[in-house]
Amino acid sequence: MTLTDTVRRSGREGDVAVMVTGAGTLGTLGIIKAIRRAEAFDPYIVGVDASPDARGFSLVDTAHTVSSGDGFVPDVLDVARREGVDVIFPLKSTDLRSLSEARAEFESEGIEVMVSDPSTLSTAMDTGRLYDQLVQHSYQIAPEFCRVSTYEEFIDAVRSLGYPDRRVCFKDPVSSEVRVLDPEAERFSVLPGHQMYSTVCKLGDVFSVLGDAEPFPDLVVMECPSGEEYSVDVVAREDDVPVTVSRSHDEIHPAHWYTGTVEEEPELIKSARQICELLDVEHNANFRFKYAADGTPKLIEANPHLSGSVTACVGAGANIPSLSVQHALGWELPEVSVEWGTHVTHDWQEIVTAPEKSPTTS
Numbered sequence: 518m519t520l521t522d523t524v525r526r527s528g529r530e531g532d533v534a535v536m537v538t539g540a541g542t543l544g545t546l547g548i549i550k551a552i553r554r555a556e557a558f559d560p561y562i563v564g565v566d567a568s569p570d571a572r573g574f575s576l577v578d579t580a581h582t583v584s585s586g587d588g589f590v591p592d593v594l595d596v597a598r599r600e601g602v603d604v605i606f607p608l609k610s611t612d613l614r615s616l617s618e619a620r621a622e623f624e625s626e627g628i629e630v631m632v633s634d635p636s637t638l639s640t641a642m643d644t645g646r647l648y649d650q651l652v653q654h655s656y657q658i659a660p661e662f663c664r665v666s667t668y669e670e671f672i673d674a675v676r677s678l679g680y681p682d683r684r685v686c687f688k689d690p691v692s693s694e695v696r697v698l699d700p701e702a703e704r705f706s707v708l709p710g711h712q713m714y715s716t717v718c719k720l721g722d723v724f725s726v727l728g729d730a731e732p733f734p735d736l737v738v739m740e741c742p743s744g745e746e747y748s749v750d751v752v753a754r755e756d757d758v759p760v761t762v763s764r765s766h767d768e769i770h771p772a773h774w775y776t777g778t779v780e781e782e783p784e785l786i787k788s789a790r791q792i793c794e795l796l797d798v799e800h801n802a803n804f805r806f807k808y809a810a811d812g813t814p815k816l817i818e819a820n821p822h823l824s825g826s827v828t829a830c831v832g833a834g835a836n837i838p839s840l841s842v843q844h845a846l847g848w849e850l851p852e853v854s855v856e857w858g859t860h861v862t863h864d865w866q867e868i869v870t871a872p873e874k875s876p877t878t879s
């Protein structure tokens with residue numbers, strides 16, 4: 518794909534140039550707005566994405582359409598050089614590994630890439646490997662789980678974890694989508710290619726999907742905590758985890774909206790710090806927890822990047838996107854005063870593009 522540019526404003530503005538990659542990612546608009554609200558610096562924001570219609574292009578100073586695949590890193594580096602970028606802020610999880618592997622090349626140009634190293638990503642983004650690490654270090658936050666690679670192992674794991682007396686979850690180790698086996702669930706429908714409409718189903722309903730799978734996919738089968746769900750957003754670097762904010766997930770629909778409350782949960786904050794130290798997480802991460810029936814928190818997912826709903830923290834006084842940029846630059850961070858108890862309703866913003874005009878927000 519040929520690199521194309523669309524200049525939103527003429528001339529260079531701001532004293533820190535921040536590039537956001539994956540500018541079409543859900544949650545981008547709120548993150549860009551949060552960077553705009555930075556008090557410590559005047560941002561000049563460069564957006565890149567493989568799609569010329571990326572939603573974030575409506576709010577950046579300069580937008581660039583870049584290649585996907587093997588051409589992604591060279592295109593991003595070329596744009597970063599020409600725009601004088603100081604910091605690259607990856608917003609799309611699929612961009613993390615390629616940027617991490619090329620981090621030394623960017624750093625040789627004086628460009629800080631806000632991503633952990635490849636070994637950290639490999640563990641954090643693979644649920645099975647992550648749980649193995651937690652168990653090896655005697656952390657009690659991993660749920661009961663089994664790693665399976667055959668249908669027979671899958672059935673044995675589901676039964677050993679208590680189905681049908683209790684619900685059991687399963688997932689691809691590197692996917693964020695969790696399927697729930699519930700004996701009381703309604704029958705689900707199967708799309709062409711064995712995709713499921715519902716994320717909740719009975720064990721018998723997966724026979725037609727998994728029973729004939731060749732090869733059988735690697736899966737993680739785990740207990741399904743039924744309690745409240747929380748997230749912890751962090752800013753981290755080496756042994757330093759200066760910002761941690763916990764918040765409840767009262768309701769969430771990934772494609773549409775999120776509601777939650779920024780609540781101080783010391784146990785979850787402590788666990789998030791421990792995971793960061795164990796995995797050597799750098800820059801940003803988001804950890805999702807659910808409470809089990811006995812009141813103990815269990816880690817459901819670790820995301821070694823900024824969450825799309827992190828703007829909930831901004832409303833409570835913790836502007837994590839702008840603090841992350843400052844931390845990446847090696848600046849001393851101000852004391853963060855979180856207004857615990859802040860309730861947030863987050864709706865993804867609509868983008869409207871008039872004929873022959875640049876995108877606008879509404």
